[in-house]
Amino acid sequence: MPQAGEPFMPEKAQAKYRQIADHLRRGILDGTYPAGQPLPSEEVLAKQFGVTRPTVRQGIAELRAAGLVEVMMGRGMFVRSPHSRPSLTRPRGVRRETDGRYVEADGIRWEHAEDPVATRTDAPLALADLLRIPPGEPMYTYDVLETADRGRLRQLHRTYVPFSVLLGTKYEKQAPPPPPHLYSALTELGNELQFTEYVRTRMPLPDQAQALRLPDGVPVLQVLRVTLNQAEKPLTLEELHLSGDDLELSFHLI
Structure with a gap:
């Protein structure tokens, strides 16, 4: 009043x-x-x-x-029902084919919507901790928007490769290829690869929401994949952002 x-x-x-x-x-x-x-x-x-x-x-x-x-x-x-299932289930992980190629476990044929952008960055504290490198170490970084199913499925894919991993190799003076060819390149250097993934949800940044075409209020699934060698030394880190709308991730545990 x-x-x-x-x-x-x-x-x-x-x-x-x-x-x-x-x-x-x-x-x-x-x-x-x-x-x-x-x-x-x-x-x-x-x-x-x-x-x-x-x-x-x-x-x-x-x-x-x-x-x-x-x-x-x-x-x-x-x-929304607590018992409803999403329309899309994506198996997570990487598998190696008989011809030596590495492919995604979900079997989706991802295509680059644009050429990957390669830059040099310095490792921030959180990523340096996952890669077990000193904060500030230089890294190759690749960014690309990937699409599938005629553009209906979209994901943002960023890859980090520390310079220290490449010392003494042919990639010391030239950039290594981005995934999935990166896995074959690391194998050719004598590494036996294994993978660990970390998954969490968060709200997207404005440019991520625009690239993924997300409606307001829809979170993203952030997947951090660390590639390790046989000695469990981290070699690379990948960061994938997927729409969290009507999607679940499945993992095969053995």
Whole structure:
């Protein structure tokens, strides 16, 4: 309430996208829309609230960020269920073929959307710890956007190769190839390779969200893959960012 002498200011009308989000949130919480069941389509909600479909998507983004809604590619919007399975499962890891080539365990044929960009960087503390090198050691760094399934699947792939790993090899004066050819190059240098991966979720940086075409509120899965030799010495580190929307990773444990 305004105090005596203060001008009366009417309350600002609630934004349409928030009205949509609040309407659906109430329906989800009171059971009108049960877990695992579809929500009204964007077209239906747009007509109901007299708005455009981008406005509907903005409201849905709020519910996705709150963990109440999931969007399944080609199927629509659903109330999130603790028992639902994502539409895409990707096995993790690297396997070696009989011809000596290294390929991803998920079997997806990734293509470079652009040529890998090679730069020289200095190892930050967190990566230096994983690679067991001094912070600030120079490294070759490769950055590339990879796509598959005619661009529907996208991932950001960054690779770090410490200079110290290449001392005394033919790559001391020339850059080694990026993955997956990097694995064969390391094997030719006498290394028997093994891999360790670390996975976590976080919210994407703006340029990552744009490159991966992520809607608002969708996190990324960050996979750190360390390649080690037979003595368990780290040789390289790869950083992959994948859309965390409707995706699960599987690992074969032996």
